[in-house]
Amino acid sequence: MDTKLGDYVIVHELLHFSVPNHGKLWKMLMRAHLGEWEKLEKRLNGMGLLHLADSSSTLHE
Numbered sequence: 001m002d003t004k005l006g007d008y009v010i011v012h013e014l015l016h017f018s019v020p021n022h023g024k025l026w027k028m029l030m031r032a033h034l035g036e037w038e039k040l041e042k043r044l045n046g047m048g049l050l051h052l053a054d055s056s057s058t059l060h061e
Contacts, residue, residue: 005047008040 011033019026030037 002043005040005044008034008037008044011037 011030015026015029015033019029034040
């Protein structure tokens, strides 16, 4: 896996220690840490890996 995609998964999950959902605050923090994180999300989705990156966090929503 590309390092940037790995960073996306790690930051995504670590943010859930502070923010239990994917609301405005979570998105703002993703942008602060990763810049245009949506592009990384699209790449993961295209690889069929997005559900893996997001599966544990959906329990918090």
